[in-house]
Amino acid sequence: MKKQGAKEKLRRLVAPLLGVAGQGGSSLAFKAFTSIRPRISLRFEGIGVTLRDGTVILDSVNGHFSHSKVVAIMGPSGAGKSTLLYALMGTARYGATRGRLWINGREMRLARLRRILGYVPQDDIVHEDLTVRENLSYSAKLRCMATEGRAYLSDVVDDVIELLGLRHVQHSVVGSVEKRGMWVSCCSGGQRKRVNIGLELVARPSVLFMDEPTSGLDATAATDILASLRRMADLGMNIVTVIHQPRYSVFSLFHEVLLLGKAGRTAFQGASSAALPYFVSIGFELPSNENPADFFLDIVSGCVPCHANPDFKPEVGPFCLFAEFQIVHPEKSL
Structure with a gap:
């Protein structure tokens, strides 16, 4: 019951953002992301x-x-x-x-x-009982300025979902390794890794440190993630990644x-x-x-x-x- 109550509390917190969520197509044009400020070296x-x-x-x-x-x-x-x-x-x-x-x-x-400053740890820190969009919306609400309106934050979440190729699973429960075999709508390991990265991207940090963000991913998925990170670097973000082989x-x-x-x-x-x-x-x-x-x-x-x-x-x-x-x-x- 205690776990269920915490889950519902999270859902209530992000619900206002979900209510105005953009449902656009697959265009890669950013809605909210602009040049990163300040730029940090x-x-x-x-x-x-x-x-x-x-x-x-x-x-x-x-x-x-x-x-x-x-x-x-x-x-x-x-x-x-x-x-x-x-x-x-x-x-x-x-x-x-x-x-x-x-x-x-x-x-x-x-x-x-x-x-x-943003930091993506090697181990995933997602809320496994929430959907992809709920996870990102929750992080955006916690990490962004209080003066930023819900419509703007929803656009930020939309941008990250589009950037990381998560549009088709945005309403799927993230889940865990144990639950993946039980829930049809559960995210794959690679999708879960992208959500973990997205939790930091919604904060639009000037500097982003990442510890092996592509571990456990196939080469195609790793390439897609790096291509997404380069798009953020094009906006001025300073991205430093530990990577293995x-x-x-x-x-x-x-x-x-x-x-x-x-x-x-x-x-x-x-x-x-x-x-x-x-x-x-x-x-x-x-x-x-x-x-x-x-x-x-x-x-x-x-x-x-x-x-x-x-x-x-x-x-x-x-x-x-x-x-x-x-x-x-x-x-x-x-």
Whole structure:
């Protein structure tokens, strides 16, 4: 009974928005989304996280995330990809955090801008007993300004539903893995993942951090989501995504990539299209029919020989990946 009461309370909260919900066609023209303001660019230096037992998770990571771009953070397991997001947000409370952060050129903590910061966790946080539209409407009502009218918020929800390709399931219950086999109208796992992303998009954040939003999705669904994120970047949103072993067609949709090696050190940051030429220039050869994104991860894991230096080791020595990147790109290693 208690759970049923909570469910009804949620429904009453979002009901006014549902009453004026747009029922238009499949046009991709936005109703409410306009240019993202303010536009936020981040620059950081020396970001590090050390656990209480002395284990270093991140070691002096430098980089920048610019507005109007979708950036991929890649690296092998344990490289500190998610920890970097937590450190920048000020939520890495499980260890000692160090480093400096500039927001549009002004040094400050990102936590001060929490209202314009979005975060999509790896695990879904949807209300499984509500429909897709109810979930998004509830989030819009909680996250948006009180002065924004219900008609406008409904248009925002419509925009997100259209953007994420959820129009045909907007009135379906999101459900869960357990309920999916029992309810005919339950959403699939991929649709549920899109709803999870939509919960943040309705808030129209200036900066959106995402932790493996495409995990568990097939390549086509992952490509669709990245294409949607690029549309938001075109409006000025700064989108940073942790991603694990994407196919190359997905990898190519990112504007830039930050590649972390073991112990959380920067092995490369730059345009996604520049990653392969960079590694070739320092002595690595891409095997035939190899996914370049997998190739990069193999390099930082020490699984690929360097033809220019047979004694190459990714983490130590004068020709380690981290030292080499500082030599080739000193402006990105300050």
